[in-house]
Amino acid sequence: MKTIYSKQEGVKMNSDLDFGGTKDIQNQFQYLMDTLETPLNEEFKYFYRVTDDNFIQLAYSYNESELTIIAQYRLRFQNLKENINFIVNNNIEAKCPYNGYPTFENSSVFTKQEFEAIITTLKNSNKAITDKAFEHTTPFINFLKENNLHPFPSGDFYTNWNARCPSGRSHFITISTEKDEWGCGYCRREGKQAELEKWLLEIKEAS
Numbered sequence: 423m424k425t426i427y428s429k430q431e432g433v434k435m436n437s438d439l440d441f442g443g444t445k446d447i448q449n450q451f452q453y454l455m456d457t458l459e460t461p462l463n464e465e466f467k468y469f470y471r472v473t474d475d476n477f478i479q480l481a482y483s484y485n486e487s488e489l490t491i492i493a494q495y496r497l498r499f500q501n502l503k504e505n506i507n508f509i510v511n512n513n514i515e516a517k518c519p520y521n522g523y524p525t526f527e528n529s530s531v532f533t534k535q536e537f538e539a540i541i542t543t544l545k546n547s548n549k550a551i552t553d554k555a556f557e558h559t560t561p562f563i564n565f566l567k568e569n570n571l572h573p574f575p576s577g578d579f580y581t582n583w584n585a586r587c588p589s590g591r592s593h594f595i596t597i598s599t600e601k602d603e604w605g606c607g608y609c610r611r612e613g614k615q616a617e618l619e620k621w622l623l624e625i626k627e628a629s
């Protein structure tokens with residue numbers, strides 16, 4: 423009997439959701455797709471599991487790690503592919519402000535065209551915000567570009583941007599162009615352009 427650990431629904435972005443471990447159920451997951459994600463284009467492998475209590479789960483493995491359940495929803499559609507489509511969409515939408523959009527590598531369920539259509543639809547849905555962000559580009563955004571940190575609008579509000587973290591690790595820094603401030607929750611650094619310049623200099627001197 424394949425059953426779920428909790429009846430929560432959503433994409434796990436923090437400790438609010440707990441879908442349980444996968445140690446004893448690893449073999450109940452089926453291969454779904456390979457994608458490239460994060461600013462470093464790291465390979466993620468995705469798997470899904472449909473339970474006897476009518477839930478669908480999405481799990482991923484990164485660097486051969488044990489599967490982590492990232493999302494879970496009740497089955498909403500008759501057709502399995504529509505349920506997979508739904509959970510994949512929600513996962514990408516929840517993570518894109520932090521991870522950017524994934525790139526298709528391989529899938530047992532989606533064709534490359536189908537996967538790219540999902541991404542295009544998600545991108546179009548926040549195109550208005552993205553366009554406004556580009557219209558309101560600030561000198562700080564140009565500074566980030568000049569330093570190869572590849573800033574891009576996060577798409578949730580026109581003053582919110584992301585860029586590569588200067589640490590070179592696989593996460594983004596967040597930027598608000600309202601006061602041209604930035605922060606990295608992982609590296610516990612924040613400030614304005616002066617603080618970033620200082621950090622870039624530290625990194626350069628250390629290398």
Ligand SMILES: [Zn+2]
Binds near residue numbers: 587588589591606609
């Ligand atoms: Zn960082």
